[in-house]
Amino acid sequence: MKRIQTAKDIAARVGVSQAAVSYAFSSRPEKQALISAETRERIFKVAKEVGYFPNALAQGIRTGKTGLIALWVPNFSNSVYLRTMRGTQEVATQHGMDVLVYGGSGSSGMENVLRSMGQRRVDGAIMIARPLEANANQVLGQLELPIVTVGGSITYPNVDSVLTRNGAAFKQMVLHLAAQGYTRIGHISGNLETATAQERYQGYRQGLRAAKLPFRQAWTRQGTYKAGSAGALALELIRQKNPPDALVVANDLMAIEALLALHDAGYSIPKDMAITGCDDIPEAEVVRPRLTSIRRPGLRAAHSAMTLLLERMGGYQGQARTVWLDAEVIPRESSVALSL
Amino acid sequence: MKRIQTAKDIAARVGVSQAAVSYAFSSRPEKQALISAETRERIFKVAKEVGYFPNALAQGIRTGKTGLIALWVPNFSNSVYLRTMRGTQEVATQHGMDVLVYGGSGSSGMENVLRSMGQRRVDGAIMIARPLEANANQVLGQLELPIVTVGGSITYPNVDSVLTRNGAAFKQMVLHLAAQGYTRIGHISGNLETATAQERYQGYRQGLRAAKLPFRQAWTRQGTYKAGSAGALALELIRQKNPPDALVVANDLMAIEALLALHDAGYSIPKDMAITGCDDIPEAEVVRPRLTSIRRPGLRAAHSAMTLLLERMGGYQGQARTVWLDAEVIPRESSVALSL
DNA sequence: AGCGTCAGCTTAATCGTATAAGTAAATTCA
DNA sequence: TGAATTTACTTATACGATTAAGCTGACGCT
Numbered sequence: 001m002k003r004i005q006t007a008k009d010i011a012a013r014v015g016v017s018q019a020a021v022s023y024a025f026s027s028r029p030e031k032q033a034l035i036s037a038e039t040r041e042r043i044f045k046v047a048k049e050v051g052y053f054p055n056a057l058a059q060g061i062r063t064g065k066t067g068l069i070a071l072w073v074p075n076f077s078n079s080v081y082l083r084t085m086r087g088t089q090e091v092a093t094q095h096g097m098d099v100l101v102y103g104g105s106g107s108s109g110m111e112n113v114l115r116s117m118g119q120r121r122v123d124g125a126i127m128i129a130r131p132l133e134a135n136a137n138q139v140l141g142q143l144e145l146p147i148v149t150v151g152g153s154i155t156y157p158n159v160d161s162v163l164t165r166n167g168a169a170f171k172q173m174v175l176h177l178a179a180q181g182y183t184r185i186g187h188i189s190g191n192l193e194t195a196t197a198q199e200r201y202q203g204y205r206q207g208l209r210a211a212k213l214p215f216r217q218a219w220t221r222q223g224t225y226k227a228g229s230a231g232a233l234a235l236e237l238i239r240q241k242n243p244p245d246a247l248v249v250a251n252d253l254m255a256i257e258a259l260l261a262l263h264d265a266g267y268s269i270p271k272d273m274a275i276t277g278c279d280d281i282p283e284a285e286v287v288r289p290r291l292t293s294i295r296r297p298g299l300r301a302a303h304s305a306m307t308l309l310l311e312r313m314g315g316y317q318g319q320a321r322t323v324w325l326d327a328e329v330i331p332r333e334s335s336v337a338l339s340l
Numbered sequence: 341m342k343r344i345q346t347a348k349d350i351a352a353r354v355g356v357s358q359a360a361v362s363y364a365f366s367s368r369p370e371k372q373a374l375i376s377a378e379t380r381e382r383i384f385k386v387a388k389e390v391g392y393f394p395n396a397l398a399q400g401i402r403t404g405k406t407g408l409i410a411l412w413v414p415n416f417s418n419s420v421y422l423r424t425m426r427g428t429q430e431v432a433t434q435h436g437m438d439v440l441v442y443g444g445s446g447s448s449g450m451e452n453v454l455r456s457m458g459q460r461r462v463d464g465a466i467m468i469a470r471p472l473e474a475n476a477n478q479v480l481g482q483l484e485l486p487i488v489t490v491g492g493s494i495t496y497p498n499v500d501s502v503l504t505r506n507g508a509a510f511k512q513m514v515l516h517l518a519a520q521g522y523t524r525i526g527h528i529s530g531n532l533e534t535a536t537a538q539e540r541y542q543g544y545r546q547g548l549r550a551a552k553l554p555f556r557q558a559w560t561r562q563g564t565y566k567a568g569s570a571g572a573l574a575l576e577l578i579r580q581k582n583p584p585d586a587l588v589v590a591n592d593l594m595a596i597e598a599l600l601a602l603h604d605a606g607y608s609i610p611k612d613m614a615i616t617g618c619d620d621i622p623e624a625e626v627v628r629p630r631l632t633s634i635r636r637p638g639l640r641a642a643h644s645a646m647t648l649l650l651e652r653m654g655g656y657q658g659q660a661r662t663v664w665l666d667a668e669v670i671p672r673e674s675s676v677a678l679s680l
Numbered sequence: 681a682g683c684g685t686c687a688g689c690t691t692a693a694t695c696g697t698a699t700a701a702g703t704a705a706a707t708t709c710a
Numbered sequence: 711t712g713a714a715t716t717t718a719c720t721t722a723t724a725c726g727a728t729t730a731a732g733c734t735g736a737c738g739c740t
Contacts, residue, residue, distance in 0.1 A: 403698070
């Protein structure tokens with residue numbers, strides 16, 4: 001059983017001191033310069049032969065930096081988070097850092113996650129935004145860890161955030177529908193106790209005002225963001241005496257349910273009712289008619305988040321900052337112009 | 341700026357030695373017993389106040405175990421891998437380990453990934469199977485790291501694998517179609533130079549033999565697994581003089597393309613042609629008609645992989661083992677019985 | 681020749697923990 | 711009662727790196 005090699009082993013083989021090996025592998029030019037080019041060559045040659053690279057744990061313990069980024073994802077099953085995960089991973093790799101993924105929630109779970117981030121001495125954390133439990137917040141304080149939240153609408157003191165102008169996007173969506181000739185535009189919201197659902201709802205209302213279209217309570221329903229009920233709500237809406245002719249739904253999951261429920265009930269989309277969603281999940285391209293949606297800038301968000309994080313890790317101590325990104329309406333068949 | 345607390349700080353506050361703190365936090369009962377219950381109480385009390393937990397880096401460097409599992413995913417955009425990621429994360433968490441995700445490929449990329457896994461002294465690695473480059477294989481040897489590959493059909497010496505009986509599932513799929521009354525069953529394969537595409541193709545052939553149905557070269561086409569061409573291939577197949585009445589496609593991505601292309605060209609599914617896929621991606625439930633597919637046991641695969649890995653990490657030194665899991669046909673509307 | 685400078689090393693301290701070995705007091709036992 | 715054992719610690723070393731400080735020989739300069 002071949003033991004894992006250390007700097008001391010390499011040093012012995014090359015005939016130099018352990019410190020020389022360390023200097024040779026140093027990433028800082030001023031330290032590297034302390035070793036002659038040819039000695040470094042010899043060190044690298046032997047290192048390559050035996051597959052040596054400096055132990056990151058030992059490095060971390062000395063330097064206080066681990067090169068680790070924690071990424072917390074509320075829910076692995078949801079492909080919405082995939083883009084952010086990918087972006088984080090990419091940018092982290094570009095900066096020579098590695099990503100530790102945490103998932104799952106629950107109060108005790110969250111506390112364990114934060115403890116683990118602390119014990120592992122991660123250099124920073126990116127959290128896909130979610131309301132945190134009170135005790136979690138306290139643990140966060142003790143960690144004094146650079147943190148950036150992404151994609152939510154919740155802010156914390158001293159925690160940078162990358163947010164999406166979802167409200168503005170929903171306003172744009174209503175204007176898009178208005179431009180296509182729809183005039184009686186309804187809404188299925190998420191749970192209105194959450195900030196994101198409120199934001200989208202307000203954007204919808206603003207859109208109506210901007211387009212000078214009427215708002216009717218009867219054209220709106222409150223959903224849950226999750227799968228299960230949106231189909232029934234859509235049928236309720238279309239079966240009333242004076243139904244809406246378009247439906248802005250708070251996310252794609254619900255929008256697709258609504259679309260399929262209407263389709264399966266024999267209605268024609270968008271002729272009987274246009275439908276739009278939000279998140280631009282892969283399924284949106286596959287349903288017929290294709291679902292008009294809102295694309296949130298997952299990759300760009302991850303990039304911004306990493307930039308903020310790297311600045312904090314670089315010693316920036318200022319107040320919490322917020323970066324706003326625009327979301328984009330992706331028009332598809334479920335909202336094409338009415339051929340009057 | 342509150343400095344991060346160490347065992348020494350806690351010890352000083354409590355009035356004991358640093359070793360006492362270490363023993364108090366030890367996970368091994370025989371070490372814990374070295375400290376009286378009341379002293380441990382006092383230590384924990386102070387630790388909680390200041391938010392102390394032992395530094396995982398220092399622990400790792402002393403014990404040689406990091407509690408880190410590396411997870412390599414070829415492609416973050418593909419939701420097929422999501423189930424395996426989630427499973428790995430869950431089981432790892434259950435065992436008190438954390439997951440380091442690596443992505444991206446390319447020869448130099450792969451070498452960096454393996455180097456990083458080595459430097460970080462991960463305890464084991466799970467790799468969603470992919471052919472590895474030759475040099476990567478060499479680096480793997482140098483690391484002497486417990487590794488398990490998942491979901492591929494490639495095996496390496498001394499590397500455990502969790503594989504799926506895809507061939508058998510494709511055979512079952514043909515039998516399912518036969519049972520529904522289809523008799524002229526065609527196939528769109530993946531790139532037949534890959535082992536998985538071969539396996540699926542062979543399963544399809546075996547299914548035909550088992551069902552005593554004819555095989556015709558003219559009913560088969562070779563695709564690429566990726567998006568882009570399967571739609572055209574499906575149209576080619578259906579437009580010939582004596583077309584197949586059912587089409588077993590090598591994965592859902594291509595199957596959905598085929599289904600949509602036929603649908604958009606005015607054909608009716610499954611009346612004009614039944615279509616089936618493989619992977620059971622979320623989109624399969626959303627297309628109309630819903631796509632019959634094959635569900636690969638992503639979560640169970642992750643569990644098996646972690647079990648194998650934990651055994652290796654526990655010191656098992658035996659030969660490479662292989663765990664075979666069954667995939668399951670999920671019948672949906674795209675292959676319902678012909679109403680003759 | 682004598683002295684300072686510098687390149688190119690080595691030596692040694694340090695990071696935060698685990699743990700073997702040592703020690704003093706309390707307890708057990710013959 | 712005195713020796714042996716046990717309990718509950720402390721002391722000291724090691725893990726594998728970084729890095730400040732010390733050392734040596736070669737070189738340049740006057």
